Amino acid sequence: MPAQLTSVFRRLGGAIREFTVAQRTVAIIGVAVLALGIAALTMWATQPAYTPLYSGLSGSDANTIVEQLRTDGVSYQLSDGGATILVPEADVYEERLKSAAAGLPSSSTGGYSLLDTMGVTASEFQQSVTYKRALEGELASTIEAMKGVQTASVRLAIPEDTVFTEEKNDPTASVFVGTQNGVTLNADQVQAIVHLTSASIDGMQPTDVAVIDASGVVLSAVGVGATGTGDQQASDYEERVRGSVQAMLDTVVGAGNATVVVAADMSTEAAQRVEETFTSPTDTPALNEAVKTESYSGSGGTAAGVLGPDNIAVPSDTSTDGTFTSEDTTRNNAVNKVTETRTIPAGAITRQTVSVAVNSAVAEDLNVADVTSLVSSAAGIDVARGDAVTVEVVNFNDSGAESAKAALAEAAAAEAAERNAGILRVGLIVGGTVIAFVLGLILYARRSRRQSRQSIELNELVQAQSSLDAPTVPFALPQQMLPLVIDPTPTVAYAAPGGDQRVADIDALALRDPQGAAELLRGLMDDRQPA
Numbered sequence: 001m002p003a004q005l006t007s008v009f010r011r012l013g014g015a016i017r018e019f020t021v022a023q024r025t026v027a028i029i030g031v032a033v034l035a036l037g038i039a040a041l042t043m044w045a046t047q048p049a050y051t052p053l054y055s056g057l058s059g060s061d062a063n064t065i066v067e068q069l070r071t072d073g074v075s076y077q078l079s080d081g082g083a084t085i086l087v088p089e090a091d092v093y094e095e096r097l098k099s100a101a102a103g104l105p106s107s108s109t110g111g112y113s114l115l116d117t118m119g120v121t122a123s124e125f126q127q128s129v130t131y132k133r134a135l136e137g138e139l140a141s142t143i144e145a146m147k148g149v150q151t152a153s154v155r156l157a158i159p160e161d162t163v164f165t166e167e168k169n170d171p172t173a174s175v176f177v178g179t180q181n182g183v184t185l186n187a188d189q190v191q192a193i194v195h196l197t198s199a200s201i202d203g204m205q206p207t208d209v210a211v212i213d214a215s216g217v218v219l220s221a222v223g224v225g226a227t228g229t230g231d232q233q234a235s236d237y238e239e240r241v242r243g244s245v246q247a248m249l250d251t252v253v254g255a256g257n258a259t260v261v262v263a264a265d266m267s268t269e270a271a272q273r274v275e276e277t278f279t280s281p282t283d284t285p286a287l288n289e290a291v292k293t294e295s296y297s298g299s300g301g302t303a304a305g306v307l308g309p310d311n312i313a314v315p316s317d318t319s320t321d322g323t324f325t326s327e328d329t330t331r332n333n334a335v336n337k338v339t340e341t342r343t344i345p346a347g348a349i350t351r352q353t354v355s356v357a358v359n360s361a362v363a364e365d366l367n368v369a370d371v372t373s374l375v376s377s378a379a380g381i382d383v384a385r386g387d388a389v390t391v392e393v394v395n396f397n398d399s400g401a402e403s404a405k406a407a408l409a410e411a412a413a414a415e416a417a418e419r420n421a422g423i424l425r426v427g428l429i430v431g432g433t434v435i436a437f438v439l440g441l442i443l444y445a446r447r448s449r450r451q452s453r454q455s456i457e458l459n460e461l462v463q464a465q466s467s468l469d470a471p472t473v474p475f476a477l478p479q480q481m482l483p484l485v486i487d488p489t490p491t492v493a494y495a496a497p498g499g500d501q502r503v504a505d506i507d508a509l510a511l512r513d514p515q516g517a518a519e520l521l522r523g524l525m526d527d528r529q530p531a
Contacts, residue, residue, distance in 0.1 A: 015444060026440055048088035050077055053095055054105060055084040061105035068098065080180060083150060111137035132156055139200055143177065143193055148185065151178035156201065171204045172222055173197050178214040190219045207345060223345065233347045238262040245354065245378045253366065257359040264352040277338040284334055292328040351386045354379045359396040368393065
């Protein structure tokens with residue numbers, strides 16, 4: 001091992017041996033933290049990225065696939081209560097091929113694959129049921145692909161076509177949805193399920209789809225739609241109108257100076273109305289027309305038994321020639337027929353009232369009639385329907401507002417104090433760590449420098465004697481170093497072999513100017529090294 005490297009290790013060992021207990025403890029903790037950080041970084045960098053192998057699995061399929069992964073020695077992770085299996089990205093395609101070869105996952109709703117196994121001897125009833133099951137399976141698979149949906153089941157009620165009845169009932173569907181833990185479907189997702197199902201079946205309307213979740217809550221009812229119950233519809237409408245009116249009043253009278261209450265009555269009845277209208281088209285030719293013409297030529301005598309008007313016999317002295325002509329026209333005109341079928345869902349507004357209270361402190365220059373007109377327009381008031389708007393100027397009680405403001409201020413102050421305390425704690429911890437690290441470096445640097453001053457060994461000085469007297473010394477001693485004055489009570493004494501004065505002079509030089517002596521000896525040692 002080179003002498004320089006040996007010297008470095010020797011100095012490092014000496015510096016460590018001179019550490020105090022606290023310094024050694026800090027050094028050990030620092031080395032441990034560094035080792036743990038390197039180990040954690042290495043584990044994170046070498047950990048494989050996992051991707052879903054299958055999702056929405058049943059318990060039996062998940063167990064079978066896990067057994068297959070254990071047999072193949074592939075690491076895996078489970079999520080969604082065991083319904084989703086994650087494997088490393090490098091193994092996902094190979095494991096999918098093996099699972100497909102083994103017929104996994106086996107439990108499925110079928111879908112259009114049911115039609116592949118249907119034989120040519122299947123009856124019409126079997127074909128109809130199988131086709132309906134295929135539609136149900138495809139719809140269930142599509143709904144399960146939505147975010148937050150774990151399981152889905154669809155049942156269709158499609159009426160059969162028959163020639164014995166003129167009216168045909170609309171098809172209906174019921175959808176059962178099981179969500180993941182802690183997930184609740186919002187109104188947009190329910191609307192998506194309703195429209196997805198209704199658009200997949202010919203003749204089905206969005207109001208013909210019922211959606212129920214796993215907790216038994218009706219999310220969409222047949223004939224009502226996905227807007228919820230009557231109370232929920234009324235609450236949503238009242239909140240929407242109140243928000244519009246409140247936003248307008250906050251701009252007019254200022255925030256907190258007006259309050260709005262909306263009460264709406266909604267009909268919970270649903271009905272279906274059929275109307276037929278017949279009209280006659282104008283300037284339209286007849287569908288068909290028949291004209292019958294009859295003429296008769298007589299001998300001039302009077303026809304016997306012919307009665308005149310009002311069954312009065314024709315006078316005998318009246319005579320004609322007996323000739324007559326008659327024409328009969330039959331015309332069938334076209335008639336326009338319009339049949340209109342209207343479905344009246346529940347939720348129609350029968351009456352609504354809007355009450356507005358304005359703070360009298362800001363209502364000095366306020367025109368109540370103008371405010372009433374603005375509120376009527378913003379709320380969509382229909383006087384013919386019986387709607388009413390009331391605007392009153394009253395004195396507001398500010399005690400509650402002041403208390404609420406004070407409570408909000410205290411909460412904000414407490415939150416800010418807690419946040420600042422957290423930042424201060426983190427800063428103190430980080431600062432203490434940095435300061436301890438810096439102090440450790442400073443102490444190590446000082447001890448290393450002191451050790452480098454005191455590490456001049458006697459044998460090296462003895463070996464340098466001849467070099468000091470040699471005529472080939474490449475440099476001259478500084479003038480300030482001469483003459484050398486030997487301290488009569490040196491702090492470090494070296495026993496000069498044979499009482500050699502040169503060793504004593506070198507010792508005195510080292511005590512007087514350690515850095516200069518070290519530089520001098522370092523240069524001499526470098527010159528003695530073989531090229």
